[in-house]
Amino acid sequence: MSRGTQNLLLLLVGLSTAVMLVKGTYLNYVKPALFPWLIAASAVLIVLGVAAIVRDLRRSGDADPDTGHDHHRPWLVWLLLIPIAMVAFVVPPPLGADGASAQPAVSAPQRRAFPPLPPGDAPTVSLPEVVMRAAADSTNSLDGRTITLTGFSLHRPDGGVDLGRVVIVCCAADAQLARAHLTGPAAAVAAGYPEDTWLRIRGQVVPGSAHPDDGFIPTFAVTDVTRIDKPANTYAY
């Protein structure tokens, strides 16, 4: 592979990162917090690529720019086409329930005091936070509180239905599935939707429903189910 092609690939990695940032598809793979770092990385790669191209154009008259360079297995640099293709052209979708590892999203339930829930009638709480609070909150802040959750429907083999949410810590490689069993008057409505339908539900966590035999999956008594559009960012953090 020539040096000029390598420079172009370097530039293309930077450009495809920029495309991913502009289109927002980076949220399929990593957390929003990485955004500024990815901008910086993309800018550095574009600058390095352009600088190398300009330098070669300037000196193309007097010498062969390939001299003195490492030609040991240069074909491997072709592999950079894979991330360019993935990130800018193929754009794999965010992970769904079957891509996330099935371990409970809650860690060893060392019980501790959580801060109080937001005030108001039925505040929106993220599903992983509810799972965590149900398993480990020493103040039992969920008991008796009506809250609002969003997630997708997950049908269980026993005929019941769960609300699920894919949680990522750093990137898609560490994705885990947070889930809550649904029960109560409106659970049948949720069960009537096909798999992977996005729902906003209101209700209360059944006190004491998160126990170790079941991987600390809490049970949620639903009073209200609304079907919603799939959000742009499907992950919870």
Added chain:
Amino acid sequence: VTAAPTEHKRRVGSLEALLVALMALAISAGTVSTFVANRSDLSTAATVFCGVFVQALPFLVLGVIVSGLIAAFVTAERLARWLPRNPALAVAVAGIGGAALPGCECGSVPVARRLFGAGSSGAAALTFMLSAPAINPVVLVATAVAFPGQPAMVLARCLASLATAVVMGLLWSRFGRAEWVTRKLPDPPADGASRWTVFSEAARHDFLQAAAYLVVGAAAAAALHVLVPAWVFEHLAGQLLLGVITMALLAFVLALCSEADAFVAASLTMLPLIPRLVFLVVGPAIDVKLAAMQAGMFGRRFALRFGTATFVVATVVATLVGLAVL
């Protein structure tokens, strides 16, 4: 720019090949995209691949900036003057110095390759490579958050990772051979080149090398992610030795970012703490993507020996530290 005009007539140049490949990609993007999205395993693997690569990219860029700066400003003689003469002391200083480079493990491989010189600075560079991703403040804070109420876990991780890095540095200064390092850095630009030229050429070279191998590693991690975990977890409960070995292998194949692995380890509640500590110590030191990147920056003979030794040392040290501290 690329080759002599006569060569263009004889065969298709790489630039033309690249343009054809890009056109093929642009035309087929929609079809391939639908194909991938409709196959659950394939789309999971593709997303995990992108996750590993995109997550590593900023850290890799940070790493090649640092390695470019080293090429431009730090000569081997100057480095030797900074480090203590005593090789053991130099290794210890490099291990603790690793705490100063916050980031994931991908960035530290090119940095270590630049620092890698003859004699004691070689061992010190390798120690730095192993300690930087494991004991920097960001990783330790993440570990503390993932294991609330268990500060011993943070201490054990820091001690075990530092000890692994120092032991590997000492092993290298005793047994390591320079001829295992078959990949050479490119010749520095001619005398009189500006610092900017030296910096940007070094950063360019290191990025292309490391990123190509990062692709190999991310692809392996994505494939294993789809193929392995389903059956692995079922055979673990309760047995220390089996748990330790399995978690060490799992850390190798999953190739998680060192800032995220604590949360994954914390979620494996069915395991005792020691195998989970092994997971946290092995992962940042050696995993499938790091092995590929080391092969790219140092050479295959080096990666085979150093990677295997790192895996064994990290597993044993983490188990011993775990038995003592946890």
